[in-house]
Amino acid sequence: MNNVLILGANGGIARYAIDLFLKETDAQLTLYLRNASRLRNMDSDRVRVMEGDVLDMETLKEAMIGQDVVYANLAGDLEKYARTIVEAMEVTSVKRLIFINSMGIYDEVPGEKYGSILDAYRKSAAIVESSNLDYTILRPAWFTNKDEVDYETTQKGEPFKGHEVSRKSVAALVVKLAVTPGLEVRHSLGVNKPE
Numbered sequence: 001m002n003n004v005l006i007l008g009a010n011g012g013i014a015r016y017a018i019d020l021f022l023k024e025t026d027a028q029l030t031l032y033l034r035n036a037s038r039l040r041n042m043d044s045d046r047v048r049v050m051e052g053d054v055l056d057m058e059t060l061k062e063a064m065i066g067q068d069v070v071y072a073n074l075a076g077d078l079e080k081y082a083r084t085i086v087e088a089m090e091v092t093s094v095k096r097l098i099f100i101n102s103m104g105i106y107d108e109v110p111g112e113k114y115g116s117i118l119d120a121y122r123k124s125a126a127i128v129e130s131s132n133l134d135y136t137i138l139r140p141a142w143f144t145n146k147d148e149v150d151y152e153t154t155q156k157g158e159p160f161k162g163h164e165v166s167r168k169s170v171a172a173l174v175v176k177l178a179v180t181p182g183l184e185v186r187h188s189l190g191v192n193k194p195e
């Protein structure tokens with residue numbers, strides 16, 4: 001049984017990932033989001049919807065109970081979100097975290113310096129990396145909405161490749177990581193479309 005908690009379930013990548021989880025795996029999904037009415041009808045007995053803010057520690061801890069994987073697909077104050085998620089996972093003994101971040105946090109993109117705009121992303125990555133969790137951080141390139149799964153990855157310490165990646169590709173990688181024990185654990189991956 002693979003129980004997956006999706007934080008920010010109405011997000012762009014998350015919506016692709018939910019479709020893939022339901023079509024290609026037997027995972028049980030908990031969809032966690034601030035406004036449940038935003039989700040279109042989820043006609044599946046493998047889906048549970050929980051309304052909550054990621055910063056609401058009590059609701060978040062309740063959502064974590066019994067989960068095998070937490071997949072964070074959030075935008076906003078990622079530093080605060082990362083701190084809250086790591087603490088909630090530690091308290092509830094959930095180990096596996098997949099965390100969507102951004103390219104550029106290690107100044108790894110050749111010819112680009114993103115500066116302070118990525119500070120919250122950098123700090124969130126540092127919080128996740130200094131935890132004891134089995135994390136995988138994803139650092140995608142600029143998103144496209146192309147209907148394709150076509151990606152390659154780079155490890156932390158390697159120069160970033162490419163410029164874009166489809167949301168569907170990132171979702172496909174999330175699903176693969178979620179259902180494959182040990183894959184890319186404690187790694188931070190750049191994700192791009194091969195050029």
Ligand SMILES: NC(=O)c1ccc[n+]([C@@H]2O[C@H](COP(=O)([O-])OP(=O)(O)OC[C@H]3O[C@@H](n4cnc5c(N)ncnc54)[C@H](OP(=O)(O)O)[C@@H]3O)[C@@H](O)[C@H]2O)c1
Nearest residue numbers: 008010011012013034053054074075076102140141142143
């Ligand atoms: N655009 C790009 O090309 C690009 C490239 C690389 C990385 N990224 C980053 O990748 C990440 C994921 O992208 P995406 O397109 O899937 O994001 P998205 O569509 O903006 O979704 C982010 C989700 O986070 C949720 N959220 C924010 N604060 C929350 C809170 N306190 N509690 C619960 N939910 C909260 C939002 O919920 P609500 O619906 O309630 O607002 C939203 O659904 C983002 O951080 C983005 O910046 C973007």
